[in-house]
Amino acid sequence: MAEQQNSSQQKQGGRKPAQDLNQVLKVRREKLAELQAAGKDPFVITKYDQTCHSREIVEHFEEMDGREVSIAGRIMSKRVMGKASFCHVQDKLGTIQCYVQRDSLGDEAYKEFKRMDIGDIVGVKGYVFKTQTGEISVHAEQVTLLSKSLQPLPEKFHGLVNTDIRYRQRYVDLIMNQDVKETFIKRSEIIREIRNFLDGRGFMEVETPMLVDNAGGAAARPFITHYNALGEDKKLRISLELYLKRLIVGGLERVYEIGRVFRNEGLDQRHNPEFTLMELYQAYTDYYGMMELTESMFRYLAQKVCGSTTIYYGNKEDGTGKEIDLGKPFRRLTMEDAIKEETGIDFETIRTDEEAKALARERGIEFEERHKRGDIINLFFDEYCEDKMIQPTFIMDHPIEISPLTKKKPDDPSKVERFELYINGWEMCNAYSELNDPIDQRERFAAQDALSAQGDEEAQHTDEDFLHALEIGMPPTGGIGYGIDRLVMLLTNSAAIRDVLLFPTMRSLKAENDNIEDKKD
Numbered sequence: 001m002a003e004q005q006n007s008s009q010q011k012q013g014g015r016k017p018a019q020d021l022n023q024v025l026k027v028r029r030e031k032l033a034e035l036q037a038a039g040k041d042p043f044v045i046t047k048y049d050q051t052c053h054s055r056e057i058v059e060h061f062e063e064m065d066g067r068e069v070s071i072a073g074r075i076m077s078k079r080v081m082g083k084a085s086f087c088h089v090q091d092k093l094g095t096i097q098c099y100v101q102r103d104s105l106g107d108e109a110y111k112e113f114k115r116m117d118i119g120d121i122v123g124v125k126g127y128v129f130k131t132q133t134g135e136i137s138v139h140a141e142q143v144t145l146l147s148k149s150l151q152p153l154p155e156k157f158h159g160l161v162n163t164d165i166r167y168r169q170r171y172v173d174l175i176m177n178q179d180v181k182e183t184f185i186k187r188s189e190i191i192r193e194i195r196n197f198l199d200g201r202g203f204m205e206v207e208t209p210m211l212v213d214n215a216g217g218a219a220a221r222p223f224i225t226h227y228n229a230l231g232e233d234k235k236l237r238i239s240l241e242l243y244l245k246r247l248i249v250g251g252l253e254r255v256y257e258i259g260r261v262f263r264n265e266g267l268d269q270r271h272n273p274e275f276t277l278m279e280l281y282q283a284y285t286d287y288y289g290m291m292e293l294t295e296s297m298f299r300y301l302a303q304k305v306c307g308s309t310t311i312y313y314g315n316k317e318d319g320t321g322k323e324i325d326l327g328k329p330f331r332r333l334t335m336e337d338a339i340k341e342e343t344g345i346d347f348e349t350i351r352t353d354e355e356a357k358a359l360a361r362e363r364g365i366e367f368e369e370r371h372k373r374g375d376i377i378n379l380f381f382d383e384y385c386e387d388k389m390i391q392p393t394f395i396m397d398h399p400i401e402i403s404p405l406t407k408k409k410p411d412d413p414s415k416v417e418r419f420e421l422y423i424n425g426w427e428m429c430n431a432y433s434e435l436n437d438p439i440d441q442r443e444r445f446a447a448q449d450a451l452s453a454q455g456d457e458e459a460q461h462t463d464e465d466f467l468h469a470l471e472i473g474m475p476p477t478g479g480i481g482y483g484i485d486r487l488v489m490l491l492t493n494s495a496a497i498r499d500v501l502l503f504p505t506m507r508s509l510k511a512e513n514d515n516i517e518d519k520k521d
Helices: 018-037 054-059 107-114 163-168 170-176 178-200 241-249 287-306 335-343 353-363 373-384 438-453 464-472 484-492 509-520
Strands: 068-081 084-091 094-101 121-130 136-147 224-227 232-236 254-262 274-283 310-313 322-325 331-334 393-396 412-416 418-423 426-433 477-483
Touching: 054 068, 054 084, 054 094, 054 136, 068 094, 068 136, 094 107, 094 121, 107 136, 163 170, 170 178, 178 254, 178 287, 178 484, 241 254, 241 274, 241 464, 241 477, 274 287, 274 484, 287 310, 287 418, 287 426, 287 477, 287 484, 310 484, 331 335, 335 373, 335 393, 353 373, 426 484, 438 464, 477 484
Parallel strands: 094 136, 331 393
Antiparallel strands: 068 084, 068 121, 084 094, 121 136, 224 232, 254 274, 274 477, 310 322, 393 418, 418 426, 426 477
């Protein structure tokens, strides 16, 4: 029984109605059983000699014309017309048409081809040619079934558009949506080019622990797990910082790590509880050195990956997008100057915690009683400035209260030598002139411990081994952390962080169904 395309498939996931789907599943399994009974089980095949991909044939047609090739991929469409048929085979680089003729394959092989289904994985051996309509194709001389698809793909007209299904079944999303595949190919390219850039600057890539006793280096609540072999709880790291600084103490001078970190926080368009972070540390430089490195790296990545230092984010068709110029020097602005520019408020004239809180009340900005003047400044920046930073802007000289691992500015100890880069209204990275004074660091850890005692679940804790490392001696150092997922969003024009994570964090299907039932009740 031939499987038919059904226009009544459900638009949200491209699925057939349940009764129809059950019949399709039955037919496909019957076809597999027949193949196995005839000694032609596709799952017995262990390899196939694939000589090229679809895009190579299309892009180099003049030299490939008439050449014998072997391609492999998934059947995405099939049109049977008596003695000759057409199908489209999709591989990792694209899709190519195959012309399948009974006289070229033989009666039995052609009959087997006709019983193949959309979604089956095949190997096609034949020669390259161009059809009368001008489509570059492969004239099949041999078609080998390499894997039988027992589940139908979403119907082609509707595709896979339901985002929940797309994220849960990314394997189907990659098959049905070529732009999704291109995004993840580009993600891999971005990470490769980051490594190339840093290698050219003498950096060494390292790996540090994910399970830690003290999850420090950032203001975030950690995940906690139990280590059975040791009989004690461990935390999943929230940052890479403290171990990488230990390596600077050890004399490695230029180190970086690209790895997963885990923060027990909410989900939204730009946040996932596990995400990819890159941190790097360079001895004998400061936050100005980190600005130069960052500006150079972003410019390099845009040119390499996007082909230009001018990129576009958003929808160009309806005019809601933005052109972002990474080729010009990035703007540099202190946090207080940014606030003054947007609101007219000069925090230089507001010197006490109470004055800052009174101003926050006047402006309707929520804060906690434990907050100090520096915390209020940060809240004002978040409220009035962050989303205005469309073109690349370094926001510098943060309040000391929100920067427990950063060197004070020598001329103003209420501020630290820190910057964040903002592009498209997003924080893209966070950098410091690293604090290397162990006495000052101990005092700041103590202040963080006090915040924790007051109920701040994101406060850091004293790390005695890290303090011991600083007492051994760490040179002046510049350090920086980049959110790789957000960088990929920018360079691939992706709307949400889930669009650049192959397998984003999602509520389990059981929990999702329970939630739906609760709402019904």
